[in-house]
Amino acid sequence: MKSKRFFAILGAAALVLAACSSNTGASGSASGGGTAKPYIPIVSKGFQHQFWQAVKKGAEQEAAKENVTVNFEGPASESQVDQQMDMLQAEYDKHPAAVCFAALDSKAAIPLLQKFKDAKIPVIGFDSGVDSDIPVTTAATDNIAAAGQAADKLAEAIGGSGKVGLIVHDQTSRTGIDRRDGFLKEMKAKYPNIQIIGPQYGGGDQLKSADLAKAMIQANPDIKGFFGANEGSAIGVINAVKELNKSGKIAVVGYDSGQAQIDAINSGLMLGAITQNPIGIGEQCVKAAVKAIKGESQPKTIDTGFFWYDKSNINDPQIQAVLYK
């Protein structure tokens, strides 16, 4: 019978499945009973970006210290709100001791978070908050203050007057809104002679952001500076400046780190950037989750801090510790 082959293939499929799951069987089984280590899933906004990998690293370091099990996950793209809800639901079904959550949408997941609350599972926010009082606390960067400092540094570099361009990753996420508004507010309040071009939105995509920046430079040849509000936006600006041979004529301020920005700062193409403390975000959210499990009280927000770094301090140990490549 030829149809034997079907079953051979089905069997092979089953083996692949079995192989995959035995890989991680240990962490999977730890999620269940009460005798094992407390299980804390970390539902993030993504897992591929270097930034999230750094958050993951921090969370895993802290988990080892606190003797808890964590599982870091996030949707493939930062627009997949429903995928993130599916993840949250699956984690709920694993009966975790607590959950850490970075919301893609500040409202969409609230009914699900309510389920966690009803089941007395503490919810810890990180990176991006939720418009609700369900999270016990939220560990995040003060993006408004951080973008304000970026504005100060950029204004200082161009002598307090002239045109500067603003490229932001998106208009819908908390970080996009806060960094844009923090930058604009600071510029408006302190530097009346600076004219802002934009904001334009490049989706955090390097190519798109580069195209936007090029168009802005071409339309405003006298532009003196740029702020790229996340890693992809900043790299896009760097590439645009490089491709148009404007290196040294345009001051570029970025956000976060990554090899491309680090190289650009070292080579002088970029003035400097704001770095968050992604490892610290990971550590703080796990720490807060452990505290919440023990029933300790905590402040509603945990400021995980940010740093300005440029050529002068990029090699300081304190800065090196929070940069990722």
Add this chain to the structure above:
Amino acid sequence: MAFSLGRFGRPGALVRSDAIQRFLAFGALILIIVFFSIASPEFRQFDNAIGILIATAVVGVLALGETFVIITAGIDLSIGTVMTLSAVMTGVVVTNLGMPLPVGILAGIGTGGVVGLGNGLLVARLKLPPFIATLGTLNVARGLALVISGLAPIYFTSSPEFNNAFMGSLLGSIIPGFDIPNIVLVMFGAAIVAALVLGKTILGRYTYALGSNEEAARLSGVNVDAWKAGVYALGGLFAGLGGVMIAARVNSAQPSLGFGYELEAISAVVIGGTSLSGGEGSILGTVIGAFIISTLTNGLRIMSVPQEWQTVVTGVVVIFAVYLDILRRREQL
């Protein structure tokens, strides 16, 4: 219900081979369920089963429409972002214009139908290859969704009954504890409608005819262009319904959510045994295909398999499914 629906799948001699494929897909689904049930006690919970059902609903509905298009030997790459555009349209009508909810729902579904008809005209009248035509529409819909929404999510805060209508549970209020959300019933309802259209109507019959031998259909006097446009319009209507469903689920119209969902829907269709070369396929197969993907994703998630590996496994399953289909075809000869 499953197998009685299957009878509508395909008239004539191919019923038997279709049945084999359906059995294989169904067998694979059972295998996956059994495997995860043994491996993980968390997987076996009723609450998790509901999670799987909810996760299947939207992509399942997208896949229903895609099934028709693929049976005609076409492809519709735009359904993911047409879904987005429809969700945004519902948001604009309900939240921004303050119109009643049913109007918003109809506007969402209608938007999908209009874009689908547009696809149909591009393919049937202007003779653009479906891949290119719908790739174009994908971007048009994606861009329009951003434009119309003003680049920000539209929330249904003033109409909480929208989320309730889909995420509440009619069944749960009749049978206590049986809290299957209405969005799941909507998917099954849509699947029954799709199966009836495909199995019992002229549109269904011509869908198969277009895919088996378009020239023969034309020569026997079928208005091929009109029916083809109709199939794409139908696909668009399902995408529109998907848009309404996802908007209700996330209680907001997210203008950048949806790109990539077309590929998940196409995977579901293909796993379900519908042939990309047209002329063959069934709604039941598609529903099973959609469940295979969502159950697999859920199970791997529950087992805490690293995400990068989850993606690999899903890809491998699609390849297996298509290879099985090829093997089966070879055996028929």
